[in-house]
Amino acid sequence: MLAYILRRILQSVIVMLVVALVAFSLFRFVGDPVSTLVGQEVTIAERETLRDQLGLNDPFPMQFASFIARAAQADFGISYRLQQPVMELILARLPATLELALVSGLFAFFFGVTLGVYTALNRRGWTSSAIMTVSLIGVSLPTFLIGVLLIWVFAVELQWLPSFGRGEVVDLGWWRTGLLTPSGRASLVLPAITLGLYQLTLIMRLVRAEMLEVLRADYIKFARARGLSNRAVHFSHALKNTMVPVITITGLQLGSIIAFSIITETVFQWPGVGALFINSVRTVDVPVMAAYLMLIALIFVVINLIVDLLYFAIDPRLRIDRSAVRH
């Protein structure tokens, strides 16, 4: 078990190093760092001194090492566009993104599992077919279009919910939350649904497929043959077995939710890191792009790790099978 965890951590570190290399190459090779720092009138000689000072003339491995060292201290330099430390910019916007991701993740998980179980158990019912058809449309709908349509219906036509921003926020130390005010919660509804809908359909289809598979398993037949009630067979036996792969994939989806928040944040003008990133892509603000890349990679790697450990907790078969690699 310990060896397994250590190996997974080592793998994570390697992934992070690879991503760091990409991020560093961004810094180093996309545009000239010197010309983004100084004006046109600076002489070539002065530029050279600056290059030396910045370490841009050092050998590549040394530059990379110092990049990693700075990244480890969360130092990604100054944003070209906003002229502020990148980490400050990101930290100020992170709570907004995390709150949005978490709420839509919970929304997607809860409804995804419920609808998935329902459609698996009532496979031939017309409600199930209706849900499946709608979900197919949901998968085909681009996220931004869902957002725009929700705004149209609920903000423009019905005027029930706000269409942009976070509403009133409350500062809890450095964490600025919108969950504690009515307008903050109202502002969260449409973005959370927009962001969660795609994941919801994914989870629903996954739960349905897994559950149908599990319901065909011998141990389910045997459970029925033992005379257990439908309730026990479906919700105790089948659901538990269904959830093992579902939890893994859902956990991994949380990372995607954070990444997809780029789109939702743009649609709803949500002041999070995704909106920051998209603006940095538009203006080729390399430090912010690099930092965002590292942040997302870190989140993905950490989530992967947690999901793997969770797997151990749920599936007793893996507890003895230490070296089990599920890929």
Next chain:
Amino acid sequence: MPRPGHSDAPSDQATAPQPSGTTQARPQDTLRRAWDSDLAYSFRTSPVALVSGVVALLIILAAVLAPWLAPQNPYSTRDLILMDGFTAPMQPSLLGNVYLLGTDDQGRDVLSAILYGARISLFVGFSAVLFAMVLGITLGLVAGYRGGWVDGLLMRIADVQLTFPSILLALLIFGIARGMIPPAYRETMAIWVLIVAIGLSDWVQYARVVRGATMVEKNKEYVQAARVIGVHPARILTRHILPNVMGPVLVIGTIGLALAIIAEATLSFLGVGVPPTTPSLGTLIRNGQSYLFSGEWWILAFPAAALLALALSVNLLGDWLRDALNPRLR
């Protein structure tokens, strides 16, 4: 054993029917057989496939024929009548002109904009899929055939790439490419950058499928035989192995087309896609969004409906194709 000089004949013999599911040896045979039998039958009897096939075909035709079909050229300022701006669908404008789907702020006919926009969306979509397909198939063939460290490296890259959502990758690639292109060329190059960004973010699936099939096929006797008589590896790969994977590749490609269209629309909507001078469906929706609150709903609604119809019909076609070619997945 025939002499190496006449490698044509033996390779034909070697290609002769290899029973491996629905996708079989020679492409022309495969197509013919498929058309005569199950696939065509399945298409004819599936209402979903028929409807989405017709819808997709209509949209593609309309987009291709846009210059002849569209009432006006939305890119030409000469065609635009500013006075006709914000005309509602089927209502006469101030000048008495009637526009089927209304006009936008500059008096641009929404229908024409959609037709030209779909043209761009489809061009980017098809090109990106083609790019991803060629790249993925090539890398998959090489990885599967060579094995060893080449395979290891490619598959690790694929693994890492699969961990991240492709839209994020596309954004990143787009950002990097923009950074490397001098600002003067950014606008003109944008559409190609977009194609490369979407294509690069989507090659993994093709590579995986092709690699898997290659690893299976390369150990089969007919490939071994071709090898022994000295057929060039590239020829073995293209003539003998590639036809075996065309079925799955076609399925991935169809679903990939829907994804690429959505990706293009998303990037354009985010303002990092095609330049505003050549609006795609995504750009039109981005523009339309700002008029929702002032009541000009048609500027948003019709492009959105067109995008939805296109993405949905291609997606459904892909789903149907997957089921039809591989009944086990049902």
Next chain:
Amino acid sequence: MTEPLLSVRDLVVEFPTRRGTLRALDRVSFDIEEGEVLGMVGESGAGKSITGAAIIGLIEPPGRIAGGEIWLRGERIDTLPPERMRRIRGKRIGMVFQDPLTSLNPLFTVAEQIIETIRTHLDMGEREARERAIALLDQVGIPAARRRIDDYPHHFSGGMRQRVVIALALAAEPELVIADEPTTALDVSVQAQIIDVLKEMCASRGASVLLITHDMGVIAETADRVAVLYAGRMAEIGHVQGVIQNAEHPYTRGLMGSIPTLTQSADRLVQIPGAMPRLNAIPDGCAFNPRCPQVFNRCRVERPELLDRGNGRRVACWLYDEAGVSGPGETAGERTGSQDG
């Protein structure tokens, strides 16, 4: 004669498919007496497992019982509402499946699975049920049952898991146990042990057994009577010794010929040529006629019903029909009255 524990009458099971309806069981009738072990043999696809599933009411949809009756101690059970039937499953009819590796839910401990079964059917508290579960595991021969009961299924070997499955099937003291190929998936070395455990557990409780297998050896050692199925139809049924020593249906003879036993000389090891017909291509007349060495015209036209051959033996073969026209000469000697029953 006293009322049998289980009585199956003209059971028909059908599976509607796109290419028409398949008849998996075609008018199968048999009884199981109190405390008796009835062996059921046949090739894969002959309908053995479907018979078991039909009795316990677990035929997979779209399959369905299309005709016939199933009586359990005088109560008709094939038409019971689902909830009533559920209460019979596990409580009055227990079932043992083929593969112990997949019969147990991997995510639940053995204790959880046995206790839940006991408490579903018997009015018992958690603690009492647990004691009973430990006792059951002890009886089926799980060493250190008290300690091992909280282990997960994957901690047990295949043979041990099948013991757990038997304990589960018998947890609520059923009157009938259906064992569907209980040893097929196991190591040869433990097959005999498992059969012994099953036999002993049922015998000590007076439970009857329907032992489904394709292994005539197991039948010979375990069963009191044996029923032979072919293409969803009953070919022959009778006391084990009688059937083994003097099989009357040509198919049964072939079946006996295909197992080597010490009492039979090696030259009787024959194979039946051909294969059992698929369910969508059963020939007219006797289903066995294309493979039968003693086939004659009537076999190709008219389906033989089970004929009572006395001494509990019943055979579905025109060779033994005294009213039969133009047999191939080789008609069997002694025969008694032929009533239907």
